[in-house]
Amino acid sequence: MKAARISLPDGRELPYILKRSARRSIGLRISQDGLSITIPLRATLADAERAILQKLDWILPRLHTRQVAESPALRAGPPPSCLGDRVVLASGAGRTRLQEGLLHLATTDDADMAVALTRFMKRHAAEYLPARVAFWSERMGLHPAKVGLSSARRRWGSCAAHGGIRLNWRLMQAPPAVIDYVVIHELAHLAELNHSPRFWRVVAAHCPDWKLQRDWLKRHSTQLLGW
Numbered sequence: 001m002k003a004a005r006i007s008l009p010d011g012r013e014l015p016y017i018l019k020r021s022a023r024r025s026i027g028l029r030i031s032q033d034g035l036s037i038t039i040p041l042r043a044t045l046a047d048a049e050r051a052i053l054q055k056l057d058w059i060l061p062r063l064h065t066r067q068v069a070e071s072p073a074l075r076a077g078p079p080p081s082c083l084g085d086r087v088v089l090a091s092g093a094g095r096t097r098l099q100e101g102l103l104h105l106a107t108t109d110d111a112d113m114a115v116a117l118t119r120f121m122k123r124h125a126a127e128y129l130p131a132r133v134a135f136w137s138e139r140m141g142l143h144p145a146k147v148g149l150s151s152a153r154r155r156w157g158s159c160a161a162h163g164g165i166r167l168n169w170r171l172m173q174a175p176p177a178v179i180d181y182v183v184i185h186e187l188a189h190l191a192e193l194n195h196s197p198r199f200w201r202v203v204a205a206h207c208p209d210w211k212l213q214r215d216w217l218k219r220h221s222t223q224l225l226g227w
């Protein structure tokens with residue numbers, strides 16, 4: 001077993017651990033200690049390096065994911081999710097994108113991961129939430145004067161007396177049915193600016209399982225609003 005380094009095409013150096021064993025094929029592994037590669041007894045260092053370079057697309061996101069797990073800013077928070085699905089963070093991408101459960105963030109600095117994640121969520125929210133408001137507005141016949149995003153730490157949405165609705169961008173972590181409940185809830189306030197039985201009847205007409213969604217939010221609020 002020996003510690004080695006390889007120069008990547010982008011000029012960075014990637015440390016790895018080289019092991020030899022009686023196995024016939026080359027094996028790559030990512031663990032707490034980073035990348036390790038096991039090569040057959042007769043294989044050369046060049047063989048190892050070639051295998052690493054061929055598998056960079058597989059190695060780099062996973063390696064960064066490990067580093068995120070050790071990033072204090074994100075370790076403190078819950079595992080990130082988007083529309084209710086868990087996502088695994090990967091840094092070092094050219095541009096931020098969500099692909100098959102892997103959220104590639106355009107940052108190489110792990111301290112910036114929380115910032116990049118926030119930026120992604122806000123941008124996603126700015127498209128998704130107004131679209132859901134438009135969808136439900138049409139069905140409920142209730143049209144807000146304005147739709148805005150909020151960063152409140154204590155509430156998911158609000159509806160002002162002048163008819164402006166604000167939705168928390170952190171909602172983007174929740175499942176779509178939960179987001180729709182919050183949208184319906186705030187729109188219903190355009191008809192009833194209180195939480196009277198009449199208000200809940202408006203909500204129930206469009207979201208029959210509103211209690212289920214509300215309970216989900218109650219259970220997860222501390223976690224989802226906390227970062």
Ligand SMILES: [Zn+2]
Pocket residue numbers: 185189194195
């Ligand atoms: Zn309310």
